[in-house]
Amino acid sequence: MAAITAALIKQVRDDTGAGMMDVKKALTEAEGDVARAKEIIRAKGIQAAGKREGRAAQEGTIASRVVDAANGQVGYAVELNSETDFVAKTPKFVAFADEVLSNAIAADASDAESVLAAKADDGTVKTAVEEAAALFGEHVKVGQVAKVEGPKVEIYAHKKSAEMPPSIVAMVATDEKGAAVAHEAALQISAMGAKWLKREDVPADVLESERRVATEKSQAEGKPEQIIPKIVEGRMNSFYKENVLLEQEYVKDPSKTVSDLFKDADGELISFARIEVGKAGRE
Template sequence: MAKITAALIKELRDQTGAGMMDVKKALTEAEGDMARAKEIIRATGIQAAGAREGRKAQEGLIASTVVEGGQGQIGYAVELNSETDFVAKTPQFVEFGKEVIDDVAKADASNAEQVDAAPSKSGTVKETVEEAGALFHEHVKVGQVARVEGPRVEIYAHRKSVEMPPSIVAMIATDEAGAQVAHEVALQISAMSPKWLSREDVPADVVESERRVATEKSQAEGKPEKIIPKIVEGRLNAFFKETVLLEQQYVKDTSKTIGDLFKQAGGKALAFARLEVGKGDEE
């Protein structure tokens, strides 16, 4: 049995991030065997993480990166949730986010299932997340995931305060010419939360629902029957201007739309994504 020294305890704490008592207990159980002690700490941490899974994890950060791809650039963004903003702003959690987004980019993952299965230093990202739960003593999970691709990709990461990590990430993929205005458009996406790129991207059932609501509202207001179709179209256009990126008014110059910005640059927007901490599907 190896002697359990202060130096051995420190080394295991540095490697695992576990607490002093957990490290001492694991080394004692493993009779000083470092490799076995790590296994014990990991198993204990995963078991504890499982017990925490019923707790809400709606704080956290959005990690993002842009890498060079075969046809241009690829942008990735992943929401990593914790239970408290106290944990989310720690350097360790921020570094954890960097590790995960690097693994996501290497695996070219585009959804939560692919992120979980992506290779990581602990085997998979899912296992890395489980270990993070043990380290931070909170329920930690992967939330929203986004991937955009095009000749150029611009990312804007918004922090609510200087001490917090990014809580909103906006990504926009453009052609080469469109890159001239991509940063401004990423700011717009962050601030105005569009849902679709163009009017054609709005699902038919959503359009039909909005049309029905606008019709019923106009009838309830007692509008003359003959002008209701015109009123409905006006309300539909207002809906598109609010939710469609290319039809939104540019926040810095409301005489222009985002579509106008791209026309002036001679470029095109190809795809976008916006992730905000706590705004994904409910657990």
């Protein structure tokens, strides 16, 4: 059994928002297994009033662009973080984010590591970011990075308010016909935050965890043992409808799914990506 350290407790609290005593109990029951402790907290339906209490604020912006390629188009998006929204909305910070994006595109970068290693002026993006921190007087870092490609790529950049730079970017890669509804799909992704394109894309360990949580939750609610499997399947279907893009209800017409949207256009949604400022996890 792993020791229940303060670091473990903080990790689970940060990720779940549960109270300290609930986290300690869950970690004890899980014998120090963080993933299992999170499952126990979810199964018991423990909610926290202040989920983000004690977490460092992560502000910033997302720079994004579509470029033409030999076989179609490629969409790139790079999150650049600052400590405050005051810095994030300054023209200089937004311009710097766009410079980082240009360097990322030149290097065909698809993750933060390759962005930081990309060339920038006389050095690398990593060096430029370190120098920017001194300029802005705050910790500056490259956060999430995404790349999608296909015959057509659509980008939707959402702003929380008119004076702020984009805080959510959704990118969609489609075939030629699918491009007719790509913007609608990008709006859907931005608003509803799907995690996977189709249910086959959901990792096996995620499904196993969700099924276990659904089972334990049903048992905790006192459901008759013989109907629990049916209840679990219903909860799994709800999980798919919430997290799988093609199975989500289309927000502008709930009688349709996103899959129906593309069927009506006789098109295909190939891939997508969604980045939201401050959602990349903690350093």
